[in-house]
Amino acid sequence: MGLSEFGDDWFLEPLRVLVAALNGEARLSGTGLEMTRRKLTALLVDRLRLRALQREHPEVLDVQPVVAGVICGLPRTGSTLLHRLLASSPKLTAMRFWEASYPLPLPGEEPGGPERKRLARQRIEAFLEFAPDFGNIHTLQWDAPEEEVILVDRSFASMSFDSIYWAPGYGDWLSAADQRNAYAELRQWLQVLQWQDPARAGRPWILKSPHHLAALDTVLDTFPGCRIVMTHRSPLRAVPSYASMAHAMSTRYSDAVDPAAIGRYWSERFATSLRAFGAVRAKRPERFVDVRFDTMLTEPVTGARRVLEALGLPADDTDVTAFESYVERDRRERHAVHSYTAEDFGLSPEQLARDFAFYQEGSA
Template identity: 65%
Template sequence: MTVTTALNVPELMDKARAKTGLSDFGDDWFREPLDVLVTSLNTEAALSPPGFELTRHRLTALLCDRLRLRAWQREHPAVLDEEVRVAAEICGLPRTGSTLLHRLLAASPQVTSTLSWEVAYPIPFPGEGPDAAVRKRRAQERMQMFAQLSPDFGDLHTVVWDGPEEDVILLDRTFVSMSYDSFYWVPSYGDWLRSADQSKAYAELREWLQVLQWQNPARAGRPWVLKSPHHLTAVDTVFDTFAGCKIVMTHRSPANAVPSYASMVRAMSSQYSESVDPVRIGQYWSRRFARTLQDFASAREARPGRFVDVRFADTVSKPVEVARNVLDALGLPAGPADDAAFEAYLAQNRTERHGSHSYAPTDFGLSEDQLHRDFAFYSEVYL
């Protein structure tokens, strides 16, 4: 028996077809990002045997979801008529308070957001009722497995299976996503991503939001407030895809944010490879974020009225005031119901796990002085 040691795109697609009994992937534009990703995984990621199996399973599951999306649209054509209104995409460098801000805003009864269990399993399983019991159970089991594989991750980022989660996880199904070079050492894929036209990926993000919205009539009339640092790589595409959407930009000194994210990447990528080089990770993300923020500045100059700035220190010290100000900027003035929801979330947040995690820039081949110099163009304007 031959043991497979490399990922193979046709084999992955055949496995997805066999698993679902479906054959229509729709437009095959996704083959380019998937081919680039798989080549990078095979040649650069140094996957461990468990990492290889986890990755093969994950890519197959994502391809299954592509098949299920097309089948769902055929079976429920009304889903394509759903009007998706995105009020805001929250983004900034990772580790800048965007998660706290997102979860706080998502508590508002005026808006809706993607939830962890539904970005993991956006389409009902056969025979599943409207309570989504199967998907919720699987999401809980999946989160428990993730916690076992990466026990330190909870100290870096509080994860709850039924709470607001990044919409970039929906983009994973397009294979155009920052998730991949965060979980794996795939620098050639990351280079490709920075120069890619992401318009078709974002068109599919809109389709996934239609699917989630159609399944939950309670979302009718409520705009989405979404979040992911990935959107920094595609600001113009966000605006072109979602008319009226604003970018809520979270700001924190890169001297803090970059090493913090490098620490998170080290924790995540250790699930998939036994060859994790923290210095290589730190230098990669420092370069990548500097380039991303430089590109972001030019996109911002073109449409300055579509940005809302929030500083990390303010989010931490006066979260309710910040949340109210952001809603006001989105044209959704906060009222007593919002204030009550914000306070309820903050009370819940205090009970969730918050571990301590120690690291230093030098752990990742970085220095505070160099980070201050490399990001001076950004810090002098926004901090």
């Protein structure tokens, strides 16, 4: 390829912290080590290719992505359903799985990314063959809206890493890190995606990831005018559910995964994030919108309409039709029930109730 320009070297610090945690904590299997080596190499290559594209097409840097809303409740709180519902509105745009996986055009590729779409389909098929139960936890579709935290992975300051690896040292570093550089790069990735697809012109973005919960001030500063859409569910359910998901992901990379340690880690991590959420919200209450998990279960179309209106985009018949169509499709495609208990991950309802009492009392 002959590329050597990574741009500003700020990313070396998170990369060093991550590699130290992978070597010292993650207990990678032989297969996990090789998969991780390939993953990190691919992320570094994408950094090189991003800088090359920006040099070749400087007009990319003039693209002005507008973000209307950022969904960032705890994982497992109905945020995926809400994100995909809102993304079905013709008023909004969202990143798709194939774009998250392959955000940059391949050499000689035709417009629209046909080769990257093919690769994304293969990637999902291979993943589900390797981890067939994962689809019961999170529905993967090559063309469905997906979390842009996957783009943030290329900055090496991402919640993805301590979710798929046992890397508490890295997670502790990330919780205290200044993420302004990572979010500046996320904006650059949105520029690239918007530049590739003229149909996105004039349509604001709807973003989604629990990763944003730990960087709310930075999110609000990076995307002026956006509103934080907070999905609420009792941590007594949300925390064990995410521990189950993290356990399912980490077992792909390690044969020595401790489910109880994962449960304790994410319980403490999310309690910290929710306390920070409360502090930011108190400073800028006008930037926040609330959606309850029960609403997404029983009245998803109503919930989506309310959020769209809160974003300053009143829903019309076209939006409602799109929402209803997605809900029906989601019900047809839904997989088996995701089964887990708090005790599976060294947790108890009593302990979770104590640790998250502040959130239950203060949630909207």
